Amino acid sequence: MTYTVTAEDGTVKVYTAFVEGTRKVLKYSFEDWKEGTKNDELLPKDLWAGSAAGAGILGGTLLRKETREDGTYAAKLITFEYPNEPSLVPKITAGSIFIGKFDMLPALQGDRLSCTKFGLDADTVSLGGKPLRFKGVYKYESGSNYLDASNYEDVKPVDIKDKGQIQAVLYKVQTGEDGKEIVLTGHDVNTSELRVAVANIIVEDIKEYTPFNIEFEYLQEYDRTAKYKFAIICSSSKDGDLFKGAGGSTLIVDEFEVICE
Template identity: 30%
Template sequence: MEADITAVHIADSLINAQPIINNRNIVVYVKPGTLNLQEFALDFDLTAGATSVPAAGSVQDFSVPVTYEVTSEDGQYKKQYTVTLLESSVPENFDFELFGQDEKRQWVYFYEEVAGIPQNLWASGNSGFALTAGSNPTNATYPTQVTDLQQYVTSGKHAAYLETKSTGFLGALVKKPIAAGNLFIGSMFTKSIVDIQTRFGLPFNKVPVSLTGYYLYAPGSKVIDKDGNTVNVQDECDIYAVLFDRVALMEATAKDEEYPNRTWLDDKDVLTSPHIIALAQLKDAGPTTGTGMQKFELPFVFKREYKQADVDAYRYSIAIVLSSSKHGAIFQGAVGSKLVVDQLKINVK
């Protein structure tokens, strides 16, 4: 935390979701037509004593991503942030062909092109796992990876490859002995090995009918719980998508002390929130048969009535969640469980 953008300040009346700050990328979902993207002054906070070029609050052309270079107070550290103001919503097709690698810690991250602009819509637990990955990690060290093995690829040249990993001595010490391979629409907020948050969901302005794709799942041999004890069950994967009323969630959390006006779901309420509009989830989450990828189609089951006017106004958000261990959020799973996913699609009305 020597050369970081720590917070972004923009009026709630201009945005569809709270600004997303990742390691080197910031995305702000703005309401279409509410501001002039070609001439906008974005205000943000920096690590104490740090400076940025361009400066915070200076007018920039955000019709394309703007790069800010942040320099620490002592001048020893520099970090570049790509900041994008986006008027579009989450896309409907995902083929996992677009990915990059963290410069320092070597983990893989996936991104999508939205309105011709690369966007880090996907997040994973790789950044948190990096705290236990050792001094010389490789791509294969991490739970969330990419594969080009043709038996796993149904479209293009790559697929998402998720594997439950051991977090070693340090992870076991804090009762987090495993890390499921996971990938989700949203962002990951990591303070430390004991304070890692998943923030599910980004704006979506369509009515989903089903989630389709291809997958392969092979569970590991021994499931353990957070205390490292063996649990006599077979590991399962998880594939689901959630459409929720982001505005209703903001209103319900307006007075929360820790996260007021929350625009995302978390591990505790992503499947149970009263603000969920519709849910699509894989029912049979055990091992797939044969050696090849299997097609799935998950219908969205509507729990509440939606309003087309709210859809058009970007009131709703959607999250897609993939995990190699269904109960990975409570650190229960089998080391070696593998989930491969390709050619995801949100089918809409």
């Protein structure tokens, strides 16, 4: 059973009750941080990565620790519009956090989308079984100047509202031709045939913390004997992987839960 409780001060919290032993819940409350000057670092660093690891070195603020009214913390992601286009980072860079790793080397070789290595082994993140639901809270404010920077030499303003994205992805562990495990990147995390299940929500402007509680959509049958990788991916601009978005778009997320069978 899911209960949504609204406190007198307007704070919304969602609780799930279940018979002990029938469900496993993976929780992320974003309480552990290393504070920085331009960007904060979400801990543990061997679990969480994000765009701030690369773009932040060139002066952009993309990730901050957000203090809530009750004194707990949330993750604040910010899309950054660079005043000029640097050599390594496009004019629009979406703030992001994700379970996985960020590798700057592909950017040096002109392949920015391969910097994001999404997902860690399900056992490593203690997933605990077949994912059923993905829950949490968020609020969102879109920036005012949406830009299409997919063509680095011809950045264009577009008359649309920016939106954010929160998603979870479960995919099969498979070995590539080079003998290494395949890790999904910005190129294929939304298209790969290795994906087994996804839970995805596109978010729009909302000033107050708003709960979400969505089911995983299964693209293929779950095999309890197979090995999987699991990722949670959040972006302050849903088309940030295409280098589109509005500077200042801000997504704040907290209290993630993955409920497993």
